[in-house]
Amino acid sequence: MAKNITPREKDYSQWYIDIVKEAQLAEHSPVRGSMVIKPNGYSLWENMRDALDKMFKETGHQNAYFPLFIPKSFLSKEAKHVEGFAKECAVVTHSRLINTEDGVGVDPSSKLEEELIVRPTSETIIWDTYRGWIQSHRDLPILINQWANVVRWEMRTRLFLRTMEFLWQEGHTAHATREEAIEETEKMLEVYRVFAEEFMAMPVITGVKTESERFAGAENTYCIEALMQDGKALQAGTSHFLGQNFAKAFDVTFQDKDGGLKHVWATSWGVSTRLIGGLIMTHSDDDGLILPPKLAPTQIVMVPIFKNDEEKAKVMAYIDEVYAALKSQGLRVKVDDREQYKPGWKFAQHEVEGVPLRVAVGPRDVENGNAELARRDTKTKQVVTKDELIQIVKPLLDEIQQSLFNRAVEHRTNLTSVVSSYEEFKEVLDSKGGFIYAHWDGTPETEAKIKDETKATIRCIPLDNPHKETGFCMVTGKPSEQMVLFARAY
RNA sequence: CGGGGCGUAGCGCAGUCCGGUAGCGCAUCUGCUUUGGGAGCAGAGGGUCGCAGGUUCAAAUCCUGUCGCCCCGACCA
Numbered sequence: 135m136a137k138n139i140t141p142r143e144k145d146y147s148q149w150y151i152d153i154v155k156e157a158q159l160a161e162h163s164p165v166r167g168s169m170v171i172k173p174n175g176y177s178l179w180e181n182m183r184d185a186l187d188k189m190f191k192e193t194g195h196q197n198a199y200f201p202l203f204i205p206k207s208f209l210s211k212e213a214k215h216v217e218g219f220a221k222e223c224a225v226v227t228h229s230r231l232i233n234t235e236d237g238v239g240v241d242p243s244s245k246l247e248e249e250l251i252v253r254p255t256s257e258t259i260i261w262d263t264y265r266g267w268i269q270s271h272r273d274l275p276i277l278i279n280q281w282a283n284v285v286r287w288e289m290r291t292r293l294f295l296r297t298m299e300f301l302w303q304e305g306h307t308a309h310a311t312r313e314e315a316i317e318e319t320e321k322m323l324e325v326y327r328v329f330a331e332e333f334m335a336m337p338v339i340t341g342v343k344t345e346s347e348r349f350a351g352a353e354n355t356y357c358i359e360a361l362m363q364d365g366k367a368l369q370a371g372t373s374h375f376l377g378q379n380f381a382k383a384f385d386v387t388f389q390d391k392d393g394g395l396k397h398v399w400a401t402s403w404g405v406s407t408r409l410i411g412g413l414i415m416t417h418s419d420d421d422g423l424i425l426p427p428k429l430a431p432t433q434i435v436m437v438p439i440f441k442n443d444e445e446k447a448k449v450m451a452y453i454d455e456v457y458a459a460l461k462s463q464g465l466r467v468k469v470d471d472r473e474q475y476k477p478g479w480k481f482a483q484h485e486v487e488g489v490p491l492r493v494a495v496g497p498r499d500v501e502n503g504n505a506e507l508a509r510r511d512t513k514t515k516q517v518v519t520k521d522e523l524i525q526i527v528k529p530l531l532d533e534i535q536q537s538l539f540n541r542a543v544e545h546r547t548n549l550t551s552v553v554s555s556y557e558e559f560k561e562v563l564d565s566k567g568g569f570i571y572a573h574w575d576g577t578p579e580t581e582a583k584i585k586d587e588t589k590a591t592i593r594c595i596p597l598d599n600p601h602k603e604t605g606f607c608m609v610t611g612k613p614s615e616q617m618v619l620f621a622r623a624y
Numbered sequence: 625c626g627g628g629g630c631g632u633a634g635c636g637c638a639g640u641c642c643g644g645u646a647g648c649g650c651a652u653c654u655g656c657u658u659u660g661g662g663a664g665c666a667g668a669g670g671g672u673c674g675c676a677g678g679u680u681c682a683a684a685u686c687c688u689g690u691c692g693c694c695c696c697g698a699c700c701a
Contacts, residue, residue: 138636147695166693222700255701289625289699296701349701369701408701439660478661485661496660506660624701 139486141420146364153414154293157423157487167291167298171407174487175294177431179301179407183281185333185429186303186405189325195277195305200259202283203250208258212383215257218350222287224252252285257351257376257402260306261384268308268398271390275318276308294411295368295624302406308398310390312377315399316354319375322403323356326371334409335426335539336360336416337546338370339569339619341594346578349402353377359593359619361546362415365567367593367621370412373403411624416542417511423488424511426538427531434460434467434527435489439477439496452500452520456493459524465531485510490534491527511538552601552617556608559620563590569621571600573614575607584609584620593619 138156140148154160159175162168171179187197203226210216230244253259260278267273285299305322309315323340330338338358348355352374360370381387381397390396417424427433436453440446453469460467470480477494484492494506505523508515511534518526549568553559559572574580574592585591601617 151695162693164693218700284701286700288701290695290697300701302701372701404701406701437660441659445659473659476659476661476663478659478663480662481660482662494660498660 139420139422142363143420149420150411150415151293153418153423159410159414159423160293162293165298167288169293169297171301174431175410178410178413178425178429181429181431182329182333182409183303186325186329187279187281189329190279190303190305193277193321193325195279195307197280198278199280199282200253200256200263202253204253204256204259206249206251208262209251211258212351212379214379215351215383219254219286223254224285224287226250226252253282254284254286255402255404256280256282256284256304257306257380258384261380261386261400264306264308264398265384265386268386268388271310271388274308274310274388274398275314277305277318278307279303279305292411292624294414295408297407300407302404304402304404307401308381308386309401310388310396310399312399315377315401316375319354319356319373319401319403322401323358323371323373326358326373326403326405329405330358330360330370330409331539333426333428334413334416335428335535335542336370336412337539337543339594339596340598341596341619343372343594344578344581344592344618346581347591349374351376351379352402353379356597357594359621360412360416361549361569361621362412362624363545364415365549365622367569367623368408368412368415369593369623370409371403371405374401376400376402417538418488421513422486424538425488425490427490427535430488430490431466432468432489433465433531434491434493435480435484436467436469436493436495437477437480437484438469438471439494441497445497448500449495449497453495456495456505456520456523460527463528465527481508490531493523509534511541553608554605559590559608560588563588563620563622567622569593569619571617572608572620573605573616574618575610575612575614577610580607580609588622590620590622593621593623595619 139152142149157174158172159178160169160171163170209219227246227249228240228244229246230241231238232241264276267276281303283299283301288296288298291297307318309318327338327340330336338360340356340358343355343357349372354375356373357369358371360368362368378397378399380400386398387395388398414423417426436457438449438453440449450471457467457469481492488510490510492508494508499505503520504517505520506515506517507523546569549566551562551568552571553562559570562570581592595618599616603616605614605617606612607614
């Protein structure tokens with residue numbers, strides 16, 4: 135039915151690309167590795183953004199905006215930070231173009247005195263700014279978030295999952311004590327978990343990254359990890375406890391109640407348009423995108439069916455009535471009254487685009503006071519009366535939301551294994567993939583060895599670990615305090 | 625940076641081996657018939673064949689160079 139979508143079974147990666155294209159979410163731009171986010175994709179992002187933004191505000195944060203350009207010298211102030219990002223920075227070196235024989239060229243005389251970095255993340259510019267804002271413990275905490283674009287010069291890109299430029303939010307907070315900063319880090323991780331599970335219907339594991347997977351400049355990195363349909367993991371969000379690293383690098387101090395001068399404690403946390411990639415790979419099928427009702431730009435689409443003007447008048451009057459009733463319940467409902475497309479075409483298109491519910495109304499329905507209601511997630515249809523329809527749509531959307539989540543949890547459960555030996559680990563990894571719990575001796579060396587040999591990484595040490603029992607490392611046989619979560623990842 | 629693929633109408637492609645009037649499907653425009661799962665018929669418009677050289681009477685096609693994008697890997701959110 136979905137004639138332009140490669141089945142997942144055949145080529146998962148091509149399926150993903152096809153979904154992005156056919157659901158009109160985004161397209162490639164002329165520049166390598168960057169994309170145009172189309173209205174369908176952007177309104178989805180807006181819904182995600184609005185939900186998150188509300189949660190940030192509810193937890194006491196305010197939005198601000200810091201510049202796109204960062205002086206090159208700032209990057210080098212925190213040693214690990216620069217080390218982590220140095221290889222993927224876009225650098226602005228000149229400020230003018232001039233006409234040349236073959237078009238335009240860079241004007242050599244416009245060379246910048248200090249080159250500028252296009253932000254790959256904003257810790258440096260923000261901490262340079264915070265220095266001026268903080269003198270006393272009375273200035274703390276500072277709880278700020280920004281919605282912005284960032285640029286990371288990636289070698290290999292994939293629509294939404296990894297592009298050179300992407301949209302995200304980055305929270306940057308400053309605290310008087312270590313405990314308070316850690317509390318903030320964990321609080322925001324929890325916000326992400328709730329958002330992923332309740333809005334995206336995407337179950338996640340919360341955990342802590344190992345040293346090698348830690349954010350450049352962080353003392354500790356927390357994350358939410360999701361599992362995609364193909365058994366690969368996706369890091370869906372991170373929350374970092376930055377310790378005093380940036381405060382020290384940018385000399386941000388405050389005078390405490392006891393009169394002493396202390397360095398500030400910091401956190402940062404972010405999620406990006408990558409979440410859209412996660413959303414696609416959690417729910418969608420071979421017929422196209424499937425969107426959770428809470429985030430779907432259109433929750434219900436209504437399709438009129440008629441043969442002539444007389445029927446059209448009746449059908450449209452009937453639809454307008456239902457539309458008004460649904461709209462008044464605060465639902466995002468749309469009437470697809472375009473006349474250049476036939477109903478069948480519209481059915482197919484809205485399915486590809488992932489609209490959770492479709493209501494079709496034709497002359498027969500008007501006659502009988504009915505409507506045909508179709509669910510995108512289960513592809514089931516039922517005929518209901520108009521009054522029923524108006525009553526059941528809202529609870530049905532909730533049911534779909536819940537059902538998508540349950541389905542994803544079930545899928546994750548099926549793809550989660552516990553292994554006791556390295557042999558078994560490799561076998562499970564190759565045969566079914568997914569999340570694998572295993573014992574690890576805690577050393578970066580063993581972790582690197584596993585990664586080299588199997589391409590699997592430690593996704594996290596789960597916070598709420600179901601496998602806390604002690605044991606012995608599957609590779610070295612050394613003692614292990616608890617199992618950790620492995621997977622091949624995006 | 626390695627491996628693979630592709631640049632021909634808005635989109636998807638054929639034509640390239642073997643040089644000789646630039647084609648097909650979808651989309652678009654006009655008209656009529658249609659409308660409960662991607663409508664049918666008739667007609668029409670739309671191209672510096674990625675770019676630059678070269679060979680030739682003649683190049684989408686052969687030769688040389690060059691640019692770009694996509695996919696797969698190494699690195700990363």
